[in-house]
Amino acid sequence: MLIRSLLFGSVPPLRCFSSSAHNILKTGDILKETRVFTDEDVLEYSKVSHDSNPLHFNSELARKAGFEDRLVHGMLVAALFPRIISSHFPGAVYVSQSLNFRLPIYIGDKVSGEVQVISLKENKKKYLVKFKTKCIRNDELLVLDGEAMAILPSLAVEGVRSLD
Secondary structure, three states, X not given: OHHHHHHHOOOOOOOOOOOOOOOEOOOOOEEEEEEEOOHHHHXXXXXXXXXXXXXXXXXXXXXXXXXXXXXXXXXXXHOHHHHHHHHHOOOOEEEEEEEEEOOOOEOOOEEEEEEEEEEEEEEOOEEEEEEEEEEEEOOOEEEEEEEEEEEEEHHHHEOOOOOO
16 A cells, blocks of 8 residues: 555655666666674664664674674664665665575674665656665675665656666
8 A cells, every 4th residue: 555655646756866868777787885884883773773682792692692793683784775775766765675684794794785676667757666685794695685675756767877
């Protein structure tokens, strides 16, 4: 119901990029962002989410549980996906996300988040876009993957071609 109201509603389109006539987001295009999660990120996320699992704060306990060190919250890492999309398409509405947590992410790891366009459907000057999502730890290990859906304002896809 929410998707239907967003697609058929009367939200005005947003212009997000300077347009160059033939540049349009297409299937296969990729958006990326890399970041390192810090102690402060984990602490702040814990405050907001009320997730105070000791595996995020106690190195000794994390090691006893079989991990190398303290863990970054999986949902904090997954928050890279809507951030990537909304930074390229202000006004985007994040509709859904599936997640597969493959490996742990440790404080200080470099994490590269990536969203790749799987499909685009236009309806009433808006686009429903399906993305394949993944995070890679330290340039080599797949730690998180899944799929996401977002509704992009109609003019947001103009002016975008090479997204790497």
